[in-house]
Amino acid sequence: MTTIIVGGGWSGLAAAVRLLERGESVHLIESAKQLGGRARNVSWNEQTIDNGQHLLIGAYQQTLKLLQDIGAEESELFQRLPLNVxxxxxxxxxxxxxxxxxxxxxxxxxxxxxQLNGFPVFVQLSRLMFKARLQKKLDDIPVLTWLKKEKQSERLIKQLWEPLCLATMNTPVSEASTHLFANVLLDTFKKREYADFLIPKVPLGDSLPAYAERYIQQKGGEISLQKRIKSILIEENKAMGVVTADDMHLKADNIIVATGSHTTQRLMGKYWSSPQPRFYPIITVYLQYTPDTKLSRPLLGLSGTLGQWVFDRGNGLLAIVISGPGKHLESTNDELIDRLHDEFCQADLVITSALIDGYVIREKRATFSSYVDVSSDRPHTQSSVNGLYLAGDIIHNLYPATLEGAVINGEKAAELIMTINTVR
Structure with missing residues (x-):
């Protein structure tokens, strides 16, 4: 039986790998010229960077297992560092x-x-972690409301919880779902190794996308790049295939739509029964300094400033992440570069004369908004159409829009197809 997978991001790749390892026939179709989706390679100044700076953590168990299964060595792709931020x-x-x-x-x-932060900070952090499991069983509320209810100080809210919420959920604390935030906290700190940082040694497009592409080809799967899907063929409530932008009809027994939610909604048409997705942007700014420029650690958090998280990519290259909405979206690229450089100079992270160049990448619809009760609005893997399955990070699971969530949903779609095929 043939499965067409629409979308070559991490979710579609995960689905393709899991189907092929069980002997299924797969045709993966991607509209871009490369695989990887929103975690893909970009060329700038004769070097390869990510279209957005990502961070994996040790809690990404399914992603790490998938990489292992397709022959990737974690130590070659990531630098695993104990929690130290x-x-x-x-x-x-x-x-x-x-x-x-x-x-x-x-x-x-x-x-x-x-020892490092004092007794009041210790008490507040301990209280919140203790209450996180209980809060998941109560009605969902904004993260900010929960933080205030649990007597978190203004300092901790502004310096820790706001940047952490934006980093993990790309949603302001005033509207973010406490249920999803509590899941992130509990899973991250469940085990010591789950809290580890996995800093990419290579552009992310050279990690899962590259290894999955080789695996798919080795297993006889088909990959079509730069091919856009115009519509899904549905007859008597059964998915029959897809129609490409150049009017080519491709038949399939099953279809997995693993695209961004706006594209999924367009392809589903009247069969999309969930509310209109909301999106928030992420801006990644790359600042190239002289090669001797180096941060004190690979990852540095910032709060009360435009920059939120700074990654030292080596050789003087810093990647700065700005998540969520804000007035910064109205700034030009040059204004963002100048403001971030000024902030770093004031914080004594760099010297003024060391800046060589800057580059800004804007993902206008980087992730769905993880608002209160968003879980009840997220569609499920099995659609209302027989043989049509949904993947991608917006599909229902316990986490916000993350690479791990995308992999989980891709594997879930593949498993559902294989389960149904077995029953038949």
Whole structure:
């Protein structure tokens, strides 16, 4: 039986791999000239960068398992670092989250939090983590409402929870879902290794997309790039195939739509029964400094400034992430570059004369908004049409829009197809 997968992002790739390893026939179709979706390679100044700076963590168990299964060595693709992040703010002392390997988890994190940040911060963090599991069982509320209810200080809200919420959910704390945020916190800190940072050593397009492409071809799967799907053929409530933009009809027994939610909604047409998705942007700014420019650690958090998270990509290249809505969206690219450079100079991270060049990447619809009760609005893997399945990060799971969520949903669609085929 043949499955057509529309979309070559991480979700579509995950579905293709899992189907092929079970002997299914797969044709993956991607409209872009390369695989990877929103985690793909971009060329700039004779170097390859990501279209948006991503960070994987040790809790991404299905993504890491998938990479292992297709022959990728984690150590070749990522630098795994124990939890050790410092977040700066113009008016507060640096806030540091780390642990020591000399004590069992989570005692090591608790002790270090107390030592580095003081007893009040330790009490507030402990209280929130203790209440997270309980909060998941109550009605969903905005993260900010939950933080205030649990007596989080203004400092912790502004310096920790706001940047962390934007980083994980791309949604402001005033409207973000506490249920999803609590899931992120609980899973991240469940085990010591889950809290590890996996800093990419290579552009992300050279990780899962490259390895999955080779695996698909080795297993006899078909990949079509730069081919856009115009519509899905449905007869008597059964998916029969797809029609390409050049009016080519491709037949299939099953179809997985693993595209961005706006494209999925267009292809589904009247069969899309969920509310209109809401989106928020992410801006990634690359600042190229002289090669001797180096941060004190690979990842630095910022709060109270335009920049939110700064990654040291080596050789003087810094990648700065600006998530969510805000007035910064009205700024020109040059204005963003100048403002970030000024912030770094004021924070003594760089010297004024070291800046060589800058580059701005804007993803206007980077992720869906993880608003309160969004889980009830997210569509499920099995659509109302027989043989038509949905993947991509917006499809229902316990997490916001992440690479892990995309992989989970791709594998879920593949598993559902194989389960139904077995029953038949």
């Amino acid at each position: 410092s977040i700066r703010h113009p008016y507060f002392a640096d806030l540091t989250l780390t642990d020591t390997r000399y004590l069992p988890w989570p005692l090591s994190l608790i002790i270090k939090t107390w």
